[in-house]
Amino acid sequence: MATLREQLSERLAAALAACGFPDAEAAVSPSSDERFGDYQSNVAMVLGKRVRTNPRGLAEKILTELDVDGIAEPPEIAGAGFLNFRITEGVLVGFLEAMRSGERLGTSAVTPRTILLDFSSPNVAKPMHVGHIRSTILGDCLARVARFLGHHVITDNHIGDWGTQFGKVIHGWKHLLDEEALTKNPIAEMARLYREVNAREAANPAVAKTVREELVKLQSGDPENLAIWKRCVALSWTEFQKLYDLLDIRFDERLGESAYHEALAPLCRRLEETGLAEASEGALCVFFRDIPELAERPAIVRKADGGFLYATTDLATIEYRVARWNPDEVWYVVGAPQGLHFQQIFEVARRMGVSANLRHIPFGSILGADRKIMKTRSGENIGLGEVLEEALERAEKIVAEKNPSLESGERTRIARMLGVGAVKYAELSQHRMTDYVFSWDKMLAFQGNTAPYLQNACVRIHSIFRKAGEERPGQIALRTPPERALGIKLARYPESLPLVLEDFRPNLLANYLYELAEHFHAFYEACPVLKADPGERASRLALCELTVRVLTHGLGLLGIEVPERM
Numbered sequence: 001m002a003t004l005r006e007q008l009s010e011r012l013a014a015a016l017a018a019c020g021f022p023d024a025e026a027a028v029s030p031s032s033d034e035r036f037g038d039y040q041s042n043v044a045m046v047l048g049k050r051v052r053t054n055p056r057g058l059a060e061k062i063l064t065e066l067d068v069d070g071i072a073e074p075p076e077i078a079g080a081g082f083l084n085f086r087i088t089e090g091v092l093v094g095f096l097e098a099m100r101s102g103e104r105l106g107t108s109a110v111t112p113r114t115i116l117l118d119f120s121s122p123n124v125a126k127p128m129h130v131g132h133i134r135s136t137i138l139g140d141c142l143a144r145v146a147r148f149l150g151h152h153v154i155t156d157n158h159i160g161d162w163g164t165q166f167g168k169v170i171h172g173w174k175h176l177l178d179e180e181a182l183t184k185n186p187i188a189e190m191a192r193l194y195r196e197v198n199a200r201e202a203a204n205p206a207v208a209k210t211v212r213e214e215l216v217k218l219q220s221g222d223p224e225n226l227a228i229w230k231r232c233v234a235l236s237w238t239e240f241q242k243l244y245d246l247l248d249i250r251f252d253e254r255l256g257e258s259a260y261h262e263a264l265a266p267l268c269r270r271l272e273e274t275g276l277a278e279a280s281e282g283a284l285c286v287f288f289r290d291i292p293e294l295a296e297r298p299a300i301v302r303k304a305d306g307g308f309l310y311a312t313t314d315l316a317t318i319e320y321r322v323a324r325w326n327p328d329e330v331w332y333v334v335g336a337p338q339g340l341h342f343q344q345i346f347e348v349a350r351r352m353g354v355s356a357n358l359r360h361i362p363f364g365s366i367l368g369a370d371r372k373i374m375k376t377r378s379g380e381n382i383g384l385g386e387v388l389e390e391a392l393e394r395a396e397k398i399v400a401e402k403n404p405s406l407e408s409g410e411r412t413r414i415a416r417m418l419g420v421g422a423v424k425y426a427e428l429s430q431h432r433m434t435d436y437v438f439s440w441d442k443m444l445a446f447q448g449n450t451a452p453y454l455q456n457a458c459v460r461i462h463s464i465f466r467k468a469g470e471e472r473p474g475q476i477a478l479r480t481p482p483e484r485a486l487g488i489k490l491a492r493y494p495e496s497l498p499l500v501l502e503d504f505r506p507n508l509l510a511n512y513l514y515e516l517a518e519h520f521h522a523f524y525e526a527c528p529v530l531k532a533d534p535g536e537r538a539s540r541l542a543l544c545e546l547t548v549r550v551l552t553h554g555l556g557l558l559g560i561e562v563p564e565r566m
């Protein structure tokens with residue numbers, strides 16, 4: 001089903017063609033001010049500039065060709081040449097009723113693409129950092145939205161399970177391991193070994209030498225080192241999995257860097273044979289002499305000592321993914337500091353003949369209250385586990401205060417939805433490039449642009465339905481301005497979803513949901529539901545029902561669950 005915006009855009013395109021602009025983009029957007037209608041187009045201004053003519057005159061000419069019958073009232077021209085549209089009552093109600101009766105909430109069909117989504121990708125035995133938190137939450141949301149819109153999405157967790165960190169960890173394992181600490185918190189103990197050896201290495205060249213030797217032994221298949229490595233990976237996976245379960249995040253593949261280990265030497269040979277890579281000071285490099293910003297920055301695929309690098313693994317990964325999934329797109333949700341790395345490997349992949357659209361989806365950092373990159377109290381990188389633990393603890397307190405009569409299992413269940421929801425929403429309601437300040441009080445507040453505010457709106461509607469008892473919603477009618485404003489906002493839900501994928505911006509969906517909840521509250525304040533006359537009551541219940549469905553669905557795409565009560 002075409003959205004209202006698409007329907008208007010289609011008619012506008014026909015009018016533009018009739019005016020001699022068959023290629024012009026028939027841009028229609030929600031009106032910035034509802035007094036001017038529901039949708040507007042600035043096409044006359046854009047074209048006016050292009051052909052150097054008065055935009056108002058052009059707008060008038062477009063109007064003579066424009067037929068919006070069966071969608072909107074006769075359009076009006078405003079300001080410098082805006083076209084304003086007001087959707088007719090019947091069409092709006094019809095659209096909302098179609099949303100209510102369908103499964104897809106009014107979204108139009110897309111041409112399905114196969115999208116491989118690389119996200120989360122923490123490193124084994126290295127402290128997790130906030131980048132992994134952001135990647136995990138953002139990537140999962142993009143996967144959910146793309147899937148719902150009809151794309152074929154494969155999620156792959158490319159964990160760092162085969163890096164130079166294992167030289168340090170194995171050395172630490174052999175000399176410094178605290179078994180008890182390992183049982184209690186394996187990731188913390190492995191991270192401790194890593195840090196401890198790192199410090200000793202810096203102070204003592206002899207340690208650095210054994211660390212290198214341990215790494216070489218691992219890479220050449222030494223059974224003892226291989227066994228330690230396997231244990232590290234398994235322990236980490238168990239811990240990661242607990243977090244993914246808590247977050248309700250699933251991966252279709254979990255092929256870490258080690259999965260490509262065997263492919264690296266042959267890949268380098270091929271790169272060399274085909275002339276894509278060349279020897280340089282003992283290393284094997286791909287040069288980008290024709291790309292000014294990369295001219296001085298070749299991608300090294302094999303070091304002089306024969307070791308392979310992050311870039312080599314990523315190239316082998318691309319080859320595997322192309323062969324296995326033939327994706328139209330590969331999306332990498334990885335922090336902005338890796339921009340150069342992706343620019344380089346995408347260019348090499350292109351030269352290797354990969355035609356898939358490879359996209360780096362970068363994001364900023366998370367800041368502590370001091371506006372510096374967030375750390376734990378002891379000054380270490382903060383892990384997702386710590387963040388979630390604290391979120392659950394705080395949420396449990398809030399729920400207990402709000403509703404002391406809940407039995408404890410139910411309280412924990414609701415606290416999980418609230419706590420996890422708050423962390424996810426704090427991430428997803430920001431533009432991904434923003435360095436946002438992490439504030440527990442703000443993200444767990446029931447007022448403002450937060451998950452609890454949205455969850456609470458749903459809870460409120462559920463309670464209306466509990467009170468309504470047997471009474472069923474009827475047909476939607478939009479009698480008063482707050483009802484109409486809520487109606488038009490609801491009809492925009494299917495328009496908001498494709499925008500999320502346009503520039504990878506879940507915050508557009510989050511903001512949409514926030515505004516919807518605000519419209520709902522305005523409606524609820526102005527229009528009694530249960531106390532209204534029977535006919536009005538039935539139509540207002542219908543508006544409530546569609547609102548809670550859209551809110552719940554939209555939050556679901558953000559990966560956030562909604563309790564029935566709290």
Ligand code: ARG
Nearest residue numbers: 118121122123158159160334
């Ligand atoms: N493990 C890497 C890191 O923590 C992220 C991997 C991202 N994905 C990739 N294909 N390079 O920095």
